[in-house]
Amino acid sequence: MANPRLELPVLQNWSCHNCGGCCRQHLIEITEAERQRIIDQKWTAADGVRLPVIEWHAGPPWNKRYRLAHQADGGCVFLDDRGLCRIHAKFGEAAKPLACRVYPYAFHPAGKTFAVSLRYSCPSVVANRGTPVIKQAGELRRLGELVIPPGAEKTPPPTLNGRDRVDWPDFLAFCEGLDHTLADPTSPIAVRIGRAVTWTTLMGQSAFETLRGTQIRELIVLLMEAARIDLPAFPENLDEPTALGQLYFRTLVAQYARKDTVADLSAGWMGRWRLFLAIMAFTRGQGEIPPLQSAFKPVPFAALKQTFGPLDPASDEILTRYFRVKIQGLHFCGPAYYDVPFVEGFHSLALMLPVTLWLARWLAAGAGRERLTVEDISTALTIADHHHGYSPALGQLASRRRVRSLAETGDLGRLCLWYAH
Incomplete structure (x- = not known):
């Protein structure tokens, strides 16, 4: 365009x-045109790069897909010791693969x-x-x-609930409703997410065949008000998520906590066996948590069940900005997120709150602390969002069923509040 x-x-x-x-x-997959351009750049070992600089990534011999090669530590073959790109330094920013530029x-x-x-x-x-x-x-x-x-x-807008589709102006009205819910400065982020989960769940149970324009906007206001009445403030007494809800949650957390760099994916059968054992440990939820990457240390699962206190304003700001940017950018449903409907996509996005807080607790417990810091939240969010919408496992039917089950049983809202206290 x-x-x-x-x-x-x-x-x-x-x-x-x-x-x-x-x-x-x-992992940077490149187009045929980008592959030829990099070949024409005529890289040699004297340039400080390991050869070959391009590797066959996937696809049959008659339709190969290529990627940039990586160093032994997992870094891109063109990454220098200063953290800079050799292609950029030698040929300019426009010479890099488009994925790197974007x-x-x-x-x-x-x-x-x-x-x-x-x-x-x-x-x-x-x-x-x-x-x-x-x-x-x-x-x-x-x-x-x-x-x-x-x-x-x-491109048509995503469906709202898997059944009904409205035009773009009405679809964007629902997105604006979510953003308005999350922009409320008078409530902590867990309460705002909880309200949004409530009214989007009601959306999933509604029909929109005949509603358009003003009627859609009036309905959004009613749904938002019902959610505010249902959750006026952070509850004094929290309902613990169900045992099944916690099981589903841990298996999803394990997907977010992984580190799937080229080096990790090249670990062979021993790496796959270690990952299998780790997934089994997350399923049981007992004993020590197996560290899935170097940022984490082995701590007992039980250590993350205690309260870590309310979020400080700086952490609340980071999480608020995260959710609002994702919603404003439509980065949670349709083509941006496994082609799922609006409601399912937002519920997957809402799950990022307890996932991030669980990972932040893991980081804090590994450092011997019982309170979360801004650094814990920032690091946990960086780790989790690396996968959100980009890990094939999270787009599979099994993972999507777990998210739907958490929303339908009310465990999604309970998880958001439970890990925010």
């Missing part, structure tokens, strides 16, 4: 700070416009460091012209 009109998140800043994290975490941004269709979101697997996004995104419109529009395929403006 030429000159795409973009909707940008107004509460997010970002600039690259050359931490090199993205170059160590992500990260951490993501573009999602929204009718006649495109919503822009960001991936919080980047520490600078989590920390809100850099130039306001709204001041980067020119560069993002240029990237959008490269990313957005022709005819993408004709």
